[in-house]
Amino acid sequence: MAAEALAISSEGLTKRFRGQLAVDHIDLAVPRGAVYGFLGPNGSGKTTTIRMLLGLAYPTSGTAELLGVPVPDGAVSVLSRVGSLVEGPAFYPYLSGWDNLARYDAADRSASSKSAAARIGQALERVGLTAAAKKRYRNYSLGMKQRLAIAAGLLRPRELIILDEPTNGLDPQGTREVRALIRQIAAEGITVFVSSHLLAEVEQVCSHVGVMRVGKLVFQGSLPELRHTGAARITVATADVAAAAKVFGKLGLADPAQGEDTITAELGDAEPEVICAELVHAGVGVRGLSVESPSLEDLFVGLTGEGFDVDH
């Protein structure tokens, strides 16, 4: 029952390369119908996880299920219902876009040859490559290559689409196109699992996120849940910082930090109104008072650390 409700699930999924843990006991839970952003800096184990989910790499320990079917053992039976883009597009440079899709289509034992032309034509049309169908892949632009890879993922009716860094190397317009495609796919009820090292790129389309940091899944949940993890801070502008600090101390506000004429602390469960009243009561002249929640980007960086790779 629980497995049926999940498009992807894993328990203690682990991958070790020559003694180094690339993926460290992660428990994924991707609900059906979700758009799941799989976030983390480069090298945090996202691609290795995806490779294990797709049966390309074998886990060192732990188990994983796609659409309720265990992988890698059941990979061949379940993968025809899963479209994927792993580590960038890969095609035969000397073949046209059409022939490249025909190649992957022919490799699918459950696809009938009679409807192949219709399938390929539709997939190309969906990503806007109909006009370039006869052009050699070698002459495609980066954005066209990326879109062709997505088309390959859409050749058959799918229940789950796994996209690994689909916007990598794309210009802002290409990124927007891919985002629109993800929305379109999700609108059809297909579960989308999309990895990225940039939160901003997936924030607008995701319903759920999982955050990876050096092989560990450090957060998993819906976007509102992620927002909740951020501690809101109260900032008070006043001439008498020392007196305000005393009041903060009396109220038990955590992590106070004093500036020249401001003081901030974690709001916690305290009511801003009460804090204001207490300050006034103690004779502290309040010039300004504000409560701020951290942005998702701040939360993300807080979870993953300020790695040199985080920004790009």
Place this chain on the structure above:
Amino acid sequence: MSTISRAEVPAAATDGREPAAHVRGNLRFFLNELRLVFFRRRNQLLLAVVVLFPLLIGIGLKLAAPHGGGGGGGGPASGGAAFFNQLAGNGVFLTFIALSLLLILVLPVVIAVISGDSVAGEAGYGTLRYLLTVPAGRTRLLAVKYLTIVVWAVTATVIVSAVALVVGVILFPVGPVTLLSGTTVSLGAGLVRVLLVTLYVCAAMAALGAIGLAVSTFTEHSIGAIAAVMILVVASEVVDQIPQFASVAPYLPTHWWNSFDSLLRTPVDTTTLWHGLLSFGVYAALFCAIAWARFTSGDVTS
């Protein structure tokens, strides 16, 4: 109602028409692989080279042949030496000459390029990971790859034989075939020998293809795999020539390649032929097994 059944359609469809659909699906993949190999410009150029060699050998031998027939001088020292003298008398012998000369380097290169590229090339392009997530199935993909290599090996060998036969018939006299043992058989029986020799060489090249396939599963650089196969062939041929290594010679992959001259004698030396075919069979089985073990157990990292 249609939305409910949507998810079940693929599973139900494959279960319903299992055997026929299965065969058709595999055939479709195999034909696509053949297309990919035979329509690739590089590979077509290789086949063009294969056509060119027997043509040049025929013309060269015709120009060099002394008038009035009969073998001149000592002739080349290679394994093909025995056939050269017969050529002036019968064009059919150009087939045997061409095959034995091309077996030294040209045919092995042509087989090594396709077999060494088979898996490594896909890994190099990154298409391997997409084929496996389609999903093509690892064993199924390997089977399709090896069958295609065999078709390629047969095609290249048959081209050599056919072109040599045509050129031989045009440039040299044709008639009853005098075998190496001195007996003469009819032209028809001679052509049957040509066919058998060709099939024997096909088997030898198919076995080499299995070695190439196995090497190909260990790397993502097809050039490396192709070079490794060629080094193996040349090393085996060199060792085969050194008398001190005579005890290991029968176990070398190239040792039995030229043994097809047994078919040009009466009675046919079947013991040698069976030894050769056994060697090819063992090499093919062993290296297909290595390829399978490696390919189905390792992570695909391309």
